[in-house]
Amino acid sequence: MELSEIHTLPVAQQQTWDALNDTEILRACIPGCESIDPDGENAYLVTLSAAVGPVKARFKGRMQLTDIDAPNTYTIVFEGQGGAAGFAKGNTHVTLEADGDAATKLSYTANAQVGGKLAQIGSRLVDGAARKIAGEFFKRLGAQLSGDNSAHETAEGDAPVHTETEAEAASASEQTESNEAADGESGGEAKKGKKSWTAWISKF
Numbered sequence: 001m002e003l004s005e006i007h008t009l010p011v012a013q014q015q016t017w018d019a020l021n022d023t024e025i026l027r028a029c030i031p032g033c034e035s036i037d038p039d040g041e042n043a044y045l046v047t048l049s050a051a052v053g054p055v056k057a058r059f060k061g062r063m064q065l066t067d068i069d070a071p072n073t074y075t076i077v078f079e080g081q082g083g084a085a086g087f088a089k090g091n092t093h094v095t096l097e098a099d100g101d102a103a104t105k106l107s108y109t110a111n112a113q114v115g116g117k118l119a120q121i122g123s124r125l126v127d128g129a130a131r132k133i134a135g136e137f138f139k140r141l142g143a144q145l146s147g148d149n150s151a152h153e154t155a156e157g158d159a160p161v162h163t164e165t166e167a168e169a170a171s172a173s174e175q176t177e178s179n180e181a182a183d184g185e186s187g188g189e190a191k192k193g194k195k196s197w198t199a200w201i202s203k204f
Contacts, residue, residue: 001090001114001123003130006107007138011145013096016104017071019145020094029140031133034058042068046080050133053125055117057085072096086116106138 009016019025023036023044030036032049039045042065049058061080068074073096079089090112099105114126 001112001126001130002110003112003127003134004107004109005131005134006105007142008099009104009106009138009142009145010102011104012102013098013104014071015145016096016106019141025141025144029137029144031136031140042066046078050082050129052085052118052129053121055085055121057082059085059088061088067093082116082118084117086114086118088112088114088118110134 011019023038027033027036030048034047034049035045037045039062044063045060046063047058047060049056059080059082061078063076063078066075066077074094076092076094078091079087081087090110092108092110094106094108097105097107110130112130118126
């Protein structure tokens with residue numbers, strides 16, 4: 001499989017380079033990524049979950065940065081194992097070029113080999129999944145770099161998460177108190193009615 005694309009990011013070249021070497025930013029931007037941990041100089045252990053056509057798996061692998069020419073270019077050499085799903089290995093050559101003072105043109109060429117079930121489902125599905133993952137990565141990265149957190153949406157298929165505001169919480173609390181008060185009054189009246197009924201019965 002070979003994949004080549006060009007993306008323009010909304011920040012200067014040095015800032016783009018720094019982001020691409022920040023493990024927290026990468027973990028937040030790579031779809032399905034669970035962890036990225038240092039493993040020696042310019043090397044990282046990566047765990048992520050991915051779906052390629054009907055094959056879904058949790059991959060554990062390692063990526064090594066080579067041919068580093070900061071802040072212009074580097075090559076990522078990677079390999080990962082997904083158990084019964086198979087494996088993937090290859091390399092990606094990344095180049096950064098300034099596009100004015102406040103933008104960067106990022107181009108990359110990725111070459112990869114897959115085996116196991118991944119190889120059996122066909123190159124078209126594998127290529128499509130790779131492009132989809134790459135597209136989502138750059139969408140998230142662009143949002144991170146521009147500070148637009150609202151663009152960091154939930155992953156496809158996930159239900160949106162609603163965060164309750166203070167005003168909503170206060171309103172809910174007031175409503176709860178009101179309901180409890182009403183229940184209390186209703187309960188009091190019920191007890192009072194029951195007591196009066198008992199007193200009336202005792203007269204006979």
